[in-house]
Amino acid sequence: MKFISPKIDYAFKKIFGSDQSEDxxxxxxxxxxxxxxxxxxxxxxxxxxxxxxxxxxxxxYLDIRAILNSGEIVLIEMQVARVAAFHKRVTYNLCxxxxxxxxxxxxxxxxxxxxxxxITDFILFKESHxxxxxxxxxxxxxxxxxxxHELQLIFLELPRFVKKLPELQTLAEKxxxxxxxxxxxxxxxxxxxxxxxxxxxLTIANQANLTPAEAEExxxxxxxxxxxxxxxxxxxxxxREEALEEGRQAGRQAGRQEGRQEGRITEARALVLRLLNKRFPDKTAELNSLVEGLSLxxxxxxxxxxxxxxxxxDLLTLLADIDQ
Numbered sequence: 001m002k003f004i005s006p007k008i009d010y011a012f013k014k015i016f017g018s019d020q021s022e023d024x025x026x027x028x029x030x031x032x033x034x035x036x037x038x039x040x041x042x043x044x045x046x047x048x049x050x051x052x053x054x055x056x057x058x059x060x061y062l063d064i065r066a067i068l069n070s071g072e073i074v075l076i077e078m079q080v081a082r083v084a085a086f087h088k089r090v091t092y093n094l095c096x097x098x099x100x101x102x103x104x105x106x107x108x109x110x111x112x113x114x115x116x117x118x119i120t121d122f123i124l125f126k127e128s129h130x131x132x133x134x135x136x137x138x139x140x141x142x143x144x145x146x147x148x149h150e151l152q153l154i155f156l157e158l159p160r161f162v163k164k165l166p167e168l169q170t171l172a173e174k175x176x177x178x179x180x181x182x183x184x185x186x187x188x189x190x191x192x193x194x195x196x197x198x199x200x201x202l203t204i205a206n207q208a209n210l211t212p213a214e215a216e217e218x219x220x221x222x223x224x225x226x227x228x229x230x231x232x233x234x235x236x237x238x239x240r241e242e243a244l245e246e247g248r249q250a251g252r253q254a255g256r257q258e259g260r261q262e263g264r265i266t267e268a269r270a271l272v273l274r275l276l277n278k279r280f281p282d283k284t285a286e287l288n289s290l291v292e293g294l295s296l297x298x299x300x301x302x303x304x305x306x307x308x309x310x311x312x313x314d315l316l317t318l319l320a321d322i323d324q
Contacts, residue, residue, distance in 0.1 A: 027197030
């Protein structure tokens with residue numbers, strides 16, 4: 001057997017968002033959202049996958065929208081590559097789905113909670129080592145939760161998961177293993193087959209069960225995905241190498257003896273400024289002022305966090321933290 005990767009947008013929608021995927025999505029959401037408890041008993045997939053509508057699917061990510069038996073709305077998104085303002089987009093989609101429930105003349109009691117489940121193939125939360133992050137409103141000082149869970153943000157970071165097949169215990173671990181390793185399997189492992197929904201998901205993902213048109217589309221989407229990730233990595237590495245070389249030249253000019261430390265600072269400053277100018281090309285004058293005077297350790301910290309910045313406000317917040 002050979003299986004398609006669930007991380008490919010086309011495959012993700014086919015596996016989790018088809019007419020026959022209700023039990024698959026129920027099991028997956030119970031695992032990720034409710035720690036394996038059977039909270040969800042039924043749901044309705046809105047606008048299910050239709051092979052005849054392939055060309056309308058988005059290249060970068062795919063949303064699956066479901067309405068639970070409780071009335072809650074769940075948005076499921078698979079994102080394989082980092083994009084600008086990603087956190088803002090996820091929050092916007094969550095709030096939009098919540099607000100759009102209310103038409104003119106409707107009552108607030110008719111609004112149901114919304115849960116956004118975002119699966120990423122990259123690290124979002126650098127300081128954490130968990131795979132699953134579950135966010136709700138909490139009091140800033142006491143951390144007590146807001147009594148109504150109207151809005152929930154759940155993130156699943158696939159690169160955090162390192163367990164091997166014999167180590168899998170929970171339903172969530174088995175689903176995450178499916179997400180990360182399905183394309184490398186040659187048969188359906190017994191421990192995964194014990195979960196009927198995962199066995200069914202692997203059956204759908206079996207390349208032998210794809211039509212020629214579907215197999216061709218999966219191949220095309222996988223190639224697009226590799227090209228896009230490669231383009232992002234190349235641009236990042238190219239910018240870093242250019243900045244390092246420019247920094248080295250600046251550092252060499254700073255002298256060898258007493259100026260050695262200053263040379264390292266000059267080199268680091270040149271690297272940071274070059275990277276920041278690529279991110280914020282309209283802020284050149286402000287960037288020079290902000291970076292001037294930073295210590296070597298502060299410059300190195302800023303360089304490490306460079307590609308975690310989503311916007312100008314993130315940069316100002318980080319600099320404020322560094323100054324402290």
